[in-house]
Amino acid sequence: MESILRAAGKLLDAELSGPVDLGGSSRSTVLRCETAGGGSVIVKAFGNEPESLRGFTAEAAGLSLGIAGPEVLGVDPEVPLLVMADLGNAPTLADALLGNDPTVAESGLLAWARGLGQLAAESVHRRADLARLWSRYDKGMRSWGDEPWIAQRATDLLALLDGAGIAVPTGLAEELARIGTAGGEEYPAFTPGDTCPDNNLLTSEGLRLIDFEAACYQSVFLTAAYCRMPFSSCWCVFALPAEIAAEIEQAYRAEVVGVYPALAEDEVWQAGMRQAIAVWTVDATVRMLPRTVEDEPLHPTRRPVPTRRQVLRHRWEMASTLEEFPAFAETMRLLLREVAGGWEVAALPGYPAFGDRETSRSFQAVDVTTPG
Incomplete structure (x- = not known):
């Protein structure tokens, strides 16, 4: 020190x-x-x-x-x-979501979604600037935007399933290749990378982002998916009330439509979102499934917090409805039956700040107790 x-x-x-x-x-x-x-x-x-x-x-x-x-x-x-x-000791979005004030939590989520959307829109024409700055501070590593991590996660998933003795449906590898980067080539934008709730300060001057250790350009859908899943790669994962999940997704979308007008088309937007959900579900499965032998909390100290099994089952349920990728959806159902079917864990609860409000279950719940 x-x-x-x-x-x-x-x-x-x-x-x-x-x-x-x-x-x-x-x-x-x-x-x-x-x-x-x-x-x-x-x-x-x-x-x-x-x-x-x-x-x-x-x-x-x-x-x-x-x-x-x-x-x-x-x-x-x-x-x-x-x-x-120093941005001070402002509360984070995680503090709001784990608190007991639904108004503060909802306004925090909206500020987060709008802020990320505005950042994405403002950054579209700054990619060359980031490349120049990367060269200035280069320590020999590629950015996550240039790293083929999505393709690597797909390869790792196939190996993981094979090692677990799960016979994957025909065509899974081809579907994973078709999912690709979820629109990273067509709709790239800047992101700090780790946009999880604890990296968003709710200051008196508005939302302030911290932690840029994974800053890069990636598909706007990979960021937008954090609204729907929610928080695709984070520890602060609970179920959102359905209307709030839809509201914050629309808040983000409204900002990026200005620079990518095609995203105003529902067909384009929904297709990109489904691809992004698949990408993040593969990522979560590869990272977390080998660590579910003991069902431990996602965070070592923060409470309340879900367990890895709770989050994985929630991710698999959502991804099991992506029927435009039938082999992938069937793989998720296999994981629900053959892996999660043996887990005695409660369903993923809602965020504490929203109490008993109906949480988002826009996907069909899958019966993991019966085959087929």
Whole structure:
């Protein structure tokens, strides 16, 4: 920590003190530090492992784009670390969703959806700028937008199913290839990458995004799917009231239609959303299924929080209705019968903030107790 303080202070030509560890991750250390003038800054230092270096480059390039996130006060590519403006101790969207005020939670969700949509729309013509900034801070790793992670997840799914002794339906590999990047070539936009509830601050000045470790350009549908699933790759996953899920999806869509007019067509929008749901369901299955031997909570400390089995079953139920991909849908039904059928877990509950309001079940629930 002392070496981080010295490097950050040298970068700012100012003395920093009183570091408070804000949690960070396995890839980074995040500190709130006091300045000699009585203010504070955020220092984020990264390790030297490949994913840490990718995270540094993405954060430095993504924030330096200047269209979202805290202001960058300095970047040291050698440590590597960034110094950013301190956005304060505002509650996060996760705090609102896990709280008891439905009005605060709903307004937070709408601010989040509109904010991400506005960011996507504003970024459409800035892709070359991000590439230039990536080159400036490059540590030898490709961005997630350039990484073929979706194709790799598809390959991993086939291997995972084979290892589990599940005979996949004919045509699954071809369908996964057809799902592709869910419109990443036709409808790309910038995203901080990890747009989960705990990375969205609800400040007095509005929504502020933090954590740009996976910043890249990807399909707008991969971001929009977070409204419907909800929160496709996150720990703060509960069922949303149906009308709120539809409202926030429309809020995001209304922003991106301005730059991609074709998305006003329901046929185009719904097809892209279904592809994105498939992509994120494959991702969740590959990442989480091997870790469901013990049904542990998705987050080590936050409560309430669902378990991996609860979330996977919810994802598989939704994906089992994607009948334009019949082999994929049947694979999801196989997982529900042959894997989840043996899990004695409760259904995914609704977000605490919305109490007993009817949650979104726009997909048909699948009977996992009978074959066929």
